[in-house]
Structures are given as structure tokens and as C-alpha cells.
Amino acid sequence: MASLNVGNLGEYLREQRRTAQLSLRQLAEAAGVSNPYLSQIERGLRKPSAEVLQQVAKALRISAETLYVRAGILDETERDELETRAAILADPSINERQKQVLLQIYDSFRKENAAESAAASTADAGTDAAERPTT
Missing domain, CATH: 1.10.260.40 (lambda repressor-like DNA-binding domains)
Incomplete structure (x- = not known):
């Protein structure tokens, strides 16, 4: 925060x-x-x-x-997530079951992307360490 x-x-x-x-x-x-x-x-x-x-x-x-x-x-990303969830929950054209399924899919995509991002950061850190000259 x-x-x-x-x-x-x-x-x-x-x-x-x-x-x-x-x-x-x-x-x-x-x-x-x-x-x-x-x-x-x-x-x-x-x-x-x-x-x-x-x-x-x-x-x-x-x-x-x-x-x-x-x-x-x-923070900005938390706000974006809350606004997305609010938009889904406020949509009158889909029923409650559909809203819950959509939120579950949204959560799974966010977790998948976070895991990929973390893996990429770890890989980048390893590459950076390997490229540093040893003394």
C-alpha cells in the first residue's frame, strides 16, 4: 500500500x-x-x-x-480488478450463476498470468546473474 x-x-x-x-x-x-x-x-x-x-x-x-x-x-491494479468485478456483478443481462462462473474464469486467468509473470521475472533474474562477470 x-x-x-x-x-x-x-x-x-x-x-x-x-x-x-x-x-x-x-x-x-x-x-x-x-x-x-x-x-x-x-x-x-x-x-x-x-x-x-x-x-x-x-x-x-x-x-x-x-x-x-x-x-x-x-493501488491501480487493485482498482482495475475491483471495477472489473463490479461491472460483471452489475450486468443485468446475465444471471447469478453466469456471473459466478465468469468471475471464476477471470480469477483463473489472473492467477495464470501472475504465475507466468513471476516465472519470467525469475528467469530474467537468473539470466542477469549468469551474465555478471565473476571476480
């Missing part, structure tokens, strides 16, 4: 709030947090919890995962 990047998060939240044409007070009320607390988050003075970020994301109608990435709570 990365460290919190509160300044970047605050700037992003301010930009999203302005895009949504909400005042600080309106967003604070919609998110169920105090106006001063939200102001401190936007100015990079406070580190909000995941729960607060989720409330703010809901009020802004944006992905909570996006805010988690901005805050350093979640």
Missing part, C-alpha cells in the same frame, strides 16, 4: 466538486461530513478514512475506488 497522498486527493476532490457544480457546503451535507472537515481534506490538511471517501464518492457520483487510489489506500 502506498502512503497517503492527501494534497493530490484534495485537489482532485475540489475539481470533482466544481465539475458537479456543488459548493463545499452542499457536498459536505450530501456526504454527511462537516463543512470544515471537508475543507481540510480539500486543502490537504486531513487524511480521510476509507468510509469518508466512500461517502464523498457517493455524493459526487464517482467511483470510491478512484478516491482510494488518489489517497494511496488502493
Whole structure:
């Protein structure tokens, strides 16, 4: 997990709030947090919890995962995985059994690719060691 990047998060939240044409007070009320607390988050003075970020994301109608990435709570690949899973689970054109099968296939592909990537990294490390001159 990365460290919190509160300044970047605050700037992003301010930009999203302005895009949504909400005042600080309106967003604070919609998110169920105090106006001063939200102001401190936007100015990079406070580190909000995941729960607060989720409330703010809901009020802004944006992905909570996006805010988690901005805050350093979640990394980019974890966000991509969560969004893929959410899209599968939200699809009304497939039934629950199909969703579970699709998620199982998705998981197996991710595990297979991770194993291949790890094997390639190990092979590369061995090649690098073999190419180093001995003293």
C-alpha cells in the first residue's frame, strides 16, 4: 500500500466538486461530513478514512475506488480488478450463476498470468546473474 497522498486527493476532490457544480457546503451535507472537515481534506490538511471517501464518492457520483487510489489506500491494479468485478456483478443481462462462473474464469486467468509473470521475472533474474562477470 502506498502512503497517503492527501494534497493530490484534495485537489482532485475540489475539481470533482466544481465539475458537479456543488459548493463545499452542499457536498459536505450530501456526504454527511462537516463543512470544515471537508475543507481540510480539500486543502490537504486531513487524511480521510476509507468510509469518508466512500461517502464523498457517493455524493459526487464517482467511483470510491478512484478516491482510494488518489489517497494511496488502493493501488491501480487493485482498482482495475475491483471495477472489473463490479461491472460483471452489475450486468443485468446475465444471471447469478453466469456471473459466478465468469468471475471464476477471470480469477483463473489472473492467477495464470501472475504465475507466468513471476516465472519470467525469475528467469530474467537468473539470466542477469549468469551474465555478471565473476571476480
